[in-house]
Amino acid sequence: EAGxxxxxxxxxxxxxxxxxxxxxxxxGHATLYWYQQILGQGPKLLIQFQxxxxxxxxxxxxxxxxxxxxxxxxxxLKIQPAKLEDSxxxxxxSSLIPGLAGGPSREQFFGPGTRLTVL
Amino acid sequence: AxxxxxxxxxxxxxxxxxxxxxxxYSYGATPYLFWYVQSPGQGLQLLLKYFSGDTLVQGIKGFxxxxxxxxxxxxxxxxSVHWSDAAEYFCAVGARSGGxxxxxxxxxxxxxxxxx
Numbered sequence: 001e002a003g004x005x006x007x008x009x010x011x012x013x014x015x016x017x018x019x020x021x022x023x024x025x026x027x028g029h030a031t032l033y034w035y036q037q038i039l040g041q042g043p044k045l046l047i048q049f050q051x052x053x054x055x056x057x058x059x060x061x062x063x064x065x066x067x068x069x070x071x072x073x074x075x076x077l078k079i080q081p082a083k084l085e086d087s088x089x090x091x092x093x094s095s096l097i098p099g100l101a102g103g104p105s106r107e108q109f110f111g112p113g114t115r116l117t118v119l
Numbered sequence: 120a121x122x123x124x125x126x127x128x129x130x131x132x133x134x135x136x137x138x139x140x141x142x143x144y145s146y147g148a149t150p151y152l153f154w155y156v157q158s159p160g161q162g163l164q165l166l167l168k169y170f171s172g173d174t175l176v177q178g179i180k181g182f183x184x185x186x187x188x189x190x191x192x193x194x195x196x197x198x199s200v201h202w203s204d205a206a207e208y209f210c211a212v213g214a215r216s217g218g219x220x221x222x223x224x225x226x227x228x229x230x231x232x233x234x235x
Contacts, residue, residue, distance in 0.1 A: 004162065042123070042209050042225025043163070056222065091162060108223065110155075110162030 002026065004111035006092050012117045018080040021114045025073070025094030031055075033108060034067055034077050035091040043091055049075060082118045089113040121146040121214040123226035131232040132200050140195040140229050142210030151213035151221070152193040154184055157228075158206045166208075169193060180204070205233040 005024040013019050025032050030051050035043035046065065048056040052072040060067070064083070069075040079086055093108040122145045132138055144150055151170050155163040167178025174186040184195045193210060210226045 009160075041227050042211070043223075044225070045222055048222075093162075107165055107168075110164070112160065112162045 004092055004094055004109055006090075006111040006114055008114055009112065010115050010117075012119065013082055015084055015118050016081040018078065019082055019116060020076055020078045021090050021092075021116075023075045023077070023092030023111060025075075025092070026109055029094035029096050029109075030072070031095045031097060032069055032075050033093040033095075034075070035093065037089040037091055037113070039088070046077070079116075082116075084118050087116055087118045089115050121150070121212045121224045123210050123212050123224055125208075125210055125226035125229050127229045128227070129230045129232065131234060133234045134202050135199050138195075138197045138200045138204070138231070140208050140210075140231070142193045142195065142226060143191050144193060144210070144212045145191065146212050146214055148214075150193075152184075152186060153211040153213065153223070154178065154182070154193075154195050155209045155211060155225075156180075156206045157209065163209065166195070200231075200233055202233045202235065205231055207231070 004026055007022050011019055032049045034046045036046050037043040046060045047067045049069045052069050065079055067077045091113045092111045095106055095108045124143045126141050153168045154166040156166050157163050166182050167176050167184055169176050169186045177183050182195060182197050184193055186193050207228045207230050209228045211223045213221045213223050215221055
């Protein structure tokens with residue numbers, strides 16, 4: 001089966017510019033996650049969707065970051081305007097249903113990520 | 120709040136040698152624990168997970184991990200490392216974040232280099 005798809009794979013922008021990342025989860029996966037992975041650190045959850053609704057966006061910097069999953073399938077994460085500290089890899093993951101216990105239906109599958117460099 | 124500490128930023132081993140990557144967690148309840156591997160330019164792949172039961176869990180690619188509640192540890196081991204194991208390894212703890220939802224908190228990772 002196809003995995004989680006993300007595009008673009010790499011993006012270089014100037015600070016104060018805008019950027020958008022796209023994610024297409026595994027077919028049938030209701031839960032979608034966006035993570036930010038800064039160099040030298042582990043991934044940090046930015047936002048979690050269940051179908052097209054937001055479950056958790058407590059760590060999303062809402063003054064500049066936004067995300068949507070309008071039809072409950074693919075998702076877009078936007079940064080506007082970008083800052084130097086936004087340079088990171090942005091990972092998208094999906095799972096069949098939310099939660100972590102109870103078997104493979106709750107496992108999170110990760111995409112290859114988008115590496116963002118802000119100059 | 121939960122947290123994960125991976126004390127070793129970078130480890131180098133020779134091919135064929137044994138490997139142990141350390142992970143310590145902090146969480147008030149019974150933790151769900153995970154090890155992921157990330158190869159350059161790739162996303163994270165789940166190696167193994169612990170939810171309950173047997174404290175020694177087997178994963179893919181010949182990896183295993185042992186949950187030790189008394190030490191708050193979940194160390195990853197492999198008896199004989201292959202050159203293809205060179206990657207970054209992340210330990211994570213899953214904790215309830217409201218309702219039936221769970222959130223993964225990752226450590227900072229350990230970069231593994233394998234010498235021929």
